[in-house]
Amino acid sequence: MATWGYRVYTFKLVAGREQLSQEIEAHRERLLEVLNAVGQKTRVGAPRHVAAEIDTTEFDELEDVSNQEFEKTQPTLTIRGSAYDADLSAIHSNIALGEQGLHDYAINPDDGSDRVDVKARSAETPRRTDFYFASAGFEGFLVTEVVGMKDPVPMLVKWIRRTSLDARNQRLDEISAEYEKPNPTDERISKTRAKANVPKALRVQVDRVADPELLNRILGDIKSMDTEYVTLDENNRETDKRLIIKVRDKKAQRSIVKLLTGDTDGDAVIKQTLEELDMDASELRGANIQPDGVKAHVRSSDGNTTLAPGRLSELFNYRFGSAGRPNNASYYSITLGKIDRLKGPSQVPMAVPESFAVTEWVQREEGAWLPQQEISNA
Numbered sequence: 001m002a003t004w005g006y007r008v009y010t011f012k013l014v015a016g017r018e019q020l021s022q023e024i025e026a027h028r029e030r031l032l033e034v035l036n037a038v039g040q041k042t043r044v045g046a047p048r049h050v051a052a053e054i055d056t057t058e059f060d061e062l063e064d065v066s067n068q069e070f071e072k073t074q075p076t077l078t079i080r081g082s083a084y085d086a087d088l089s090a091i092h093s094n095i096a097l098g099e100q101g102l103h104d105y106a107i108n109p110d111d112g113s114d115r116v117d118v119k120a121r122s123a124e125t126p127r128r129t130d131f132y133f134a135s136a137g138f139e140g141f142l143v144t145e146v147v148g149m150k151d152p153v154p155m156l157v158k159w160i161r162r163t164s165l166d167a168r169n170q171r172l173d174e175i176s177a178e179y180e181k182p183n184p185t186d187e188r189i190s191k192t193r194a195k196a197n198v199p200k201a202l203r204v205q206v207d208r209v210a211d212p213e214l215l216n217r218i219l220g221d222i223k224s225m226d227t228e229y230v231t232l233d234e235n236n237r238e239t240d241k242r243l244i245i246k247v248r249d250k251k252a253q254r255s256i257v258k259l260l261t262g263d264t265d266g267d268a269v270i271k272q273t274l275e276e277l278d279m280d281a282s283e284l285r286g287a288n289i290q291p292d293g294v295k296a297h298v299r300s301s302d303g304n305t306t307l308a309p310g311r312l313s314e315l316f317n318y319r320f321g322s323a324g325r326p327n328n329a330s331y332y333s334i335t336l337g338k339i340d341r342l343k344g345p346s347q348v349p350m351a352v353p354e355s356f357a358v359t360e361w362v363q364r365e366e367g368a369w370l371p372q373q374e375i376s377n378a
């Protein structure tokens with residue numbers, strides 16, 4: 001069964017080198033315009049010019065696959081609809097993710113012999129994705145659903161940039177074509193000025209939001225911890241040479257979590273965590289163990305979490321209390337409550353809308369986009 005949850009990002013709108021103020025209506029409407037342009041067709045894979053920038057930070061380990069063969073699958077992204085509400089200061093999108101070639105047959109569970117070949121199709125799952133604009137400044141909140149470890153944001157921001165850039169280049173080409181034609185009145189502005197008036201391509205910059213409340217709760221409620229030191233080979237892969245230390249001292253547990261969730265670099269974290277555990281690095285080297293990496297396996301009332309320097313994506317993956325996908329009323333009550341608590345630590349000026357108002361709006365908009373799709377009950 002798929003595990004449903006959500007993630008919280010901060011986002012900025014950028015045109016060229018200029019950050020766009022989020023309280024300005026035209027900037028909000030421009031994001032909606034680009035989202036609608038992205039949604040004009042299903043997007044497959046990453047845009048060509050940013051294909052090398054695919055984010056791999058969500059994977060715990062990257063194996064060397066150069067000598068192996070795999071059947072290729074292609075990720076797909078479909079925006080089923082987007083809408084903006086000025087009173088709520090929010091854009092809501094229904095964004096579906098899937099992978100073409102990942103599945104072979106769709107089975108009717110009531111009749112195992114009823115199978116449909118879907119090898120050439122992408123089985124997509126919708127994610128609620130919402131942009132909440134700040135009342136001042138340049139940074140707002142972006143909340144999106146997660147299924148397993150996948151959400152639409154990394155792929156979406158690439159397609160926003162690509163689509164906006166394509167639209168700008170198309171308009172520049174149109175201006176060039178227009179100025180190749182004679183103008184009897186000669187009343188046009190110069191071609192250079194006409195091109196300068198074309199808006200820069202829009203980009204959305206995102207960052208995952210740290211949650212000090214959750215971090216403090218984990219710190220105060222650690223049930224047990226194992227700190228694991230690993231040795232890497234020449235290909236930067238983990239080897240079987242590793243040292244696992246059970247950490248029972250509460251002070252050491254808190255210190256190690258703070259080190260792993262801070263901004264200290266990896267080598268310094270290894271050194272300092274060893275010192276917390278009264279371990280001598282030179283003695284480890286004498287035992288043919290040279291720690292190249294460290295991670296901590298933490299068990300608390302919030303579940304099991306693995307912490308590693310600079311990789312906190314799993315820690316701030318919020319899961320729902322019950323299995324399955326929550327309906328709109330539950331979803332927006334939970335997620336809007338979270339950003340209301342995060343806006344202070346994140347220093348985002350925002351009047352967080354009431355969850356019932358957002359729920360009613362989303363129900364109304366999604367019902368008009370795709371009448372045949374199942375809409376969650378409020």
